[in-house]
Amino acid sequence: MQITVDRDAGRIAVAGEFTFNDHSQFKQMIIELFEAKGSTITIDLSKLEFIDSAGLGMLLLARDEARKNDRQLILKRPGGQVKRMFCVTKFNTLFTVEE
């Protein structure tokens, strides 16, 4: 997975495939974002092609971490397989998902 972080805007853009192998990189990215200021963290998923169950689990952990830090985690523009997975798991009831 390729990650682009904009700390000032509290925004991350991810591309490629989000799987278990990306857990260290993802955690590091989240820690960095929580150190930055701002009430929301946005993850742009428009270029993410695939997500597995471990990836979904990491997003849920990130959401819990955001709540602990009084932040809101927003998932933006999921498409393809990612969107179908969100639909099946009803992720829109767990996150704020923006099209």
Add this chain to the structure above:
Amino acid sequence: MLPWKRRRVAPPIAHDPEAPQPLQPDRSLDVELLQKWMSLARMQQRVIRTLVSEIQQTSAVVETEAEALSGRFQRLAVCAEQQTARVESLSKLAIGIQIDEEVVPIDRIAGLLEDTLSDVVEKILHLSKDSMSMVYALNELNANVGRVHNCMAELNGINRTTNMLALNARIEAERSGTAGAAFRVVANEVRDLSRATHDLSISMNGELKAVTEGIASGHTTLQRVATIDMSQNLMAKDRLEVLMSALIRRTEMLTSVVADAVKEAEVIAADVEGMVTGIQFQDRARQRLEHVVDTLHVVDQALDELKSATEGRLPEASGESSFDVEWVTRLLDRFTLGELRSRFVAQILEGKQAADLDDEAAIRVEPSASGSVELF
């Protein structure tokens, strides 16, 4: 004998002296005319008898065919009734699936499946989240163990230094002789302490190694669990939802079709029932034809009696009148059924008796499986 016949044919009329005397035309012409009337009467009798025979045969054919048709319609009525029952049974099957004594509708099954799958999906999500949480926790623990390893290395360094100090102190105590006795005791204690610390350090290293190996093993196992991609299992819910939607649509269509079929089956059953009743017309037709035949018999009998009364007073005529043969031939030419025409020719023109043709007729009145009728 019929009353009208007694009045008109009675012989006293000719001997009544007070009766008005008819004109006395040419007697030979009268005889010729009477012979023509007699010939016509004979021909009419043949026609009447042939018609009687034909009516009886036709009545028998109608009776037999009607009975056969009635039987078929009754069987059809039973089949239609059974068919209606089957279609109604099918409608129950179309609505849902029978479980024990209860018919569970398809949409309810779809709802149950949806709830079950949603529960499974939720558990998979929890499992994935908890697995990743454990992975992160174990990573932290691994880092902690690494730091403990560093501490142990530092402890070993300190212990080596302490051991060296104890050794140096012992050397210095030996050099000091008696004055260094107390110092020697302290040096020995420090050396024992260093040995004990060293032994403890070895023991702790062993325990730490076991913990490290346990964490590594747990990490490997957890990684194996966490890397199992459940996305296909999650997507199975998506596929099953599509399948269930299709199944519900199919069930709705089937229910609609079966409902139409039930209505049509009921209409067919009612129609067949009506036909079974309607086919009973042959009883009434037979009774009417019997009256017609009876009437024709009476007419035939009257003609017979008139013929008998007249023939005795006329000279014998030579054969059939050509006039009668002509009108009968013209009549027969109008017949389109060859079989019927043959019988009429045999009975009217050739003078054969209907009884001679009964065997052949009997064969013809047998109901045919195909119900075929000769048209020309």
